[in-house]
Amino acid sequence: MQIILPTWLKDWKINNNTTGDFTVTCRTAAGLGAICLPGLTTTIYGDGTNINLDSPALGGASIAGNGYQELPGGLIMQWLTGASDSNGILTRPWPIPFPNALFGATATYLSNGTALAAVIPSVSNISTAMTCVVNVANSAGGAVASANVKVIALGN
Structure with a gap:
């Protein structure tokens, strides 16, 4: 059969x-x-x-500032860094496209290596399996330009 x-x-x-x-x-x-x-x-x-x-123990990987790790079972973890533009928006392609779906992502704003609660980065719902979009705003809702943002995401 x-x-x-x-x-x-x-x-x-x-x-x-x-x-x-x-x-x-x-x-x-x-x-x-x-x-x-x-x-x-x-x-x-x-x-x-x-x-x-049998699935391979681990899939492909790129362990770099912007990178990914393919895990057993098809889960993919990716991370990237970048700075927001004058409108407080960071738009970057993922290191590799998620072949099926982006499950979720989270972002952190760092200033001299310290996360600041007064600045709120949020991964936009317009992020896709190929592109990450992060909106960076201060506690009053104003855009934060040139914000150093780190993002981590899971998908498959």
Whole structure:
């Protein structure tokens, strides 16, 4: 038996409950596949071309000032820094696009390495899987220009 899966970067758990001694081959339409044995639950992952057994321990990473770490199960953690413009807005692309979704992000304003409660950075709801937008305002709601902002986000 074969299951044709999409060419996604994704993990799946396949439970082969076939009657008899039948294997299940999971593959993409044009790629290689993984064999799931009868009576077992097998973790497989798609690498965008093929289907493979067992997820890698850790995915790609760029450990830098603006970077990311791909975690087991498909979760991606990303971080970036930048300064707000004259309107108090920081707009930057994520180090890598989130392939499926941006779950959430948080921002911190630092002045000489110290977080200031009087300045409130907030990750805008117009942030996307490809771009981060942060609004930086003071406690009165006025824009804060040239604010040094650090952002961390999770997605998949």
